[in-house]
Amino acid sequence: MCKIGIIGGGAAGFFAAIQCKLLNPETDVTILEKTSKVLAKVKISGGGRCNVTNVESDPVKLATKYPRGERQLKKAFRNFSTTDTIRFFEERGVPLVAQEDGCIFPVSQDSQSIIDCFLNECNRLNIEVKKNFRLDKIEQVSNGGFTLIAENANLFFDKVIICTGGAPKKSHLLWLEELNQPVIDPVPSLFTFNMPGNPITELQGSVVKHAITKIPGTKLTAEGPLLITHWGMSGPAILALSAWGARVLEEVGYEFKVTVNWTGIKNEEEIRTELKYCAEQNANKKLDKFGVFGLTQRLWSFLLDKFQVNKEKAWKELNKKEFNRLVNGLMNDEYPVSGKTTFKEEFVTAGGVDLSHVNVSNMESKIIPGLHFAGEILDIDGITGGFNFQAAWTTAYLAAKGAVS
Known part of the structure; x- marks a missing residue:
């Protein structure tokens, strides 16, 4: 036997x-x-x-x-x-x-x-x-x-x-x-990104159904749901980056930057078209009263402040400079990462x-x-x-x- x-x-x-x-x-x-x-x-x-x-x-x-x-x-x-x-x-x-x-x-x-x-x-x-x-x-x-x-x-x-x-x-x-x-x-592999002291952690619990994430200076990119936590960012769009970039991120001591495309859309022209349509349909509404791309009210308001766009303005009052800043910010929002946390247990x-x-x-x-x-x-x-x-x-x-x- x-x-x-x-x-x-x-x-x-x-x-x-x-x-x-x-x-x-x-x-x-x-x-x-x-x-x-x-x-x-x-x-x-x-x-x-x-x-x-x-x-x-x-x-x-x-x-x-x-x-x-x-x-x-x-x-x-x-x-x-x-x-x-x-x-x-x-x-x-x-x-x-x-x-x-x-x-x-x-x-x-x-x-x-x-x-x-x-x-x-x-x-x-x-x-x-x-x-x-x-x-x-x-x-x-x-x-x-x-x-x-x-x-x-x-x-x-x-x-x-x-x-x-x-x-x-x-x-x-x-x-x-x-x-x-x-x-x-x-x-x-499979870890979440720590962002100690970053204001975005105040939005813990906010979920974006489809985001695109990247590590600048590398070919690493991922997409999917993203979760904001009290320590930083998690969710499939982050965890996939940590898996594919396991060795690269270990080599830099888990000190790096991550960019987030909050729209989940890769084509800049599509993002511009969507924002223009939103501005036309909500011309008299204040910017922070109507979010876009499925973003939560809290996250949208936070991003307007971060991109230095006056959220008290009505959509029709958005000037070209602010519009461009909004497009670029939504596509290439950057956050410093300092450390990692094991995904759950x-x-x-x-x-x-x-x-x-x-x-x-x-x-x-x-x-x-x-x-x-x-x-x-x-x-x-x-x-x-x-x-x-x-x-x-x-x-x-x-x-x-x-x-x-």
């Missing part, structure tokens, strides 16, 4: 363990978790609702949502994609629902539904879960297999799947480097096991036969929208398939 050890009791670890048993019921599978709790990140993800995947099912389009790992995931998603994820959960009594933005959640809107599904499957399939197993070292056995050495036990497995999640520092990956498995320095990193040394078809190390990887331990990360979980499900499935073969 083949013994498979799964290191890490998170999303990828549980999914890999379950897939091992589904693909080959004769295997002996054990999940090894270093803490006293399993699936902790699943519990808090999506604000406690767990955004399990996304409606995007085309492998090529799906792969474009990953700043790191896009090329490898194009192939991987052909073997296990979002439709497979949906089928897995719904066949096990966890109905899912899609939101307008494409994010898919349990109908229950409770991450406990996903946790219960995994725990029930482990119980049904006779998968052992060992908690408080703090791995110190992995030793290869000369005639095949691995010995996992911990303070309280030494365990032997024929195959091992590493699902330990993202590491905040490279020092946390030294145990892999000791195996000569190349890793890429981890840096934070969800820690995502860029970096980890170097994909060039992993066989993507089965997630097996090209250096150490029998050692597989799944989830955020790999140098794979996605933007928000269920993409990080989908990468975990896909890589876990492929690792399991490779381990049982």
Whole structure:
């Protein structure tokens, strides 16, 4: 009987363990978790609702949502994609629902539904879960297999799947480097922008449905909803920038500027046309009494002050200089950023096991036969929208398939 050890009791670890048993019921599978709790990140993800995947099912389009790992995931998603994820959960009594933005959640809107599904499957399939197993070292056995050495036990497995999640520092990956498995320095991804002391933070809670954001001096740009918080800016238009710019922003110490196009329209002429139409239709109304481009009253009033446009004027009194200042401001509003904050309680990193040394078809190390990887331990990360979980499900499935073969 083949013994498979799964290191890490998170999303990828549980999914890999379950897939091992589904693909080959004769295997002996054990999940090894270093803490006293399993699936902790699943519990808090999506604000406690767990955004399990996304409606995007085309492998090529799906792969474009990953700043790191896009090329490898194009192939991987052909073997296990979002439709497979949906089928897995719904066949096990966890109905899912899609939101307008494409994010898919349990109908229950409770991450406990996903946790219960995994725990029930482990119980049904006779998968052992060992908690408080703090791995110190992995030793290869000369005639095949691995010995996992911990303070309280030494365990032997024929195959091992590493699902330990993202590491905040490279020092946390030294145990892999000791195996000569190349890793890429981890840096934070998916974080919000801090703007300490900036007056815009007084508008906390304001949401812009469609904004375009850019980092001046780079090619980094993103678009989507933007949220103003008490510490700065968040929302998909910011989080996507943080993901795509993870390494660039780390290099400048998270001290940079971000420009915001509040209109969500890239064409300046369209913005001018919209403002002219607004001025004609509301000629006698005061500027601050009628917002544009769906902006909230508070934000619109704030922007008028920032762009030095007299908001007590009527629209018909807006002169050419003020009109041009308004257009430019709405398109290229700039804010200094000083620091970052982790998005909610969800820690995502860029970096980890170097994909060039992993066989993507089965997630097996090209250096150490029998050692597989799944989830955020790999140098794979996605933007928000269920993409990080989908990468975990896909890589876990492929690792399991490779381990049982």
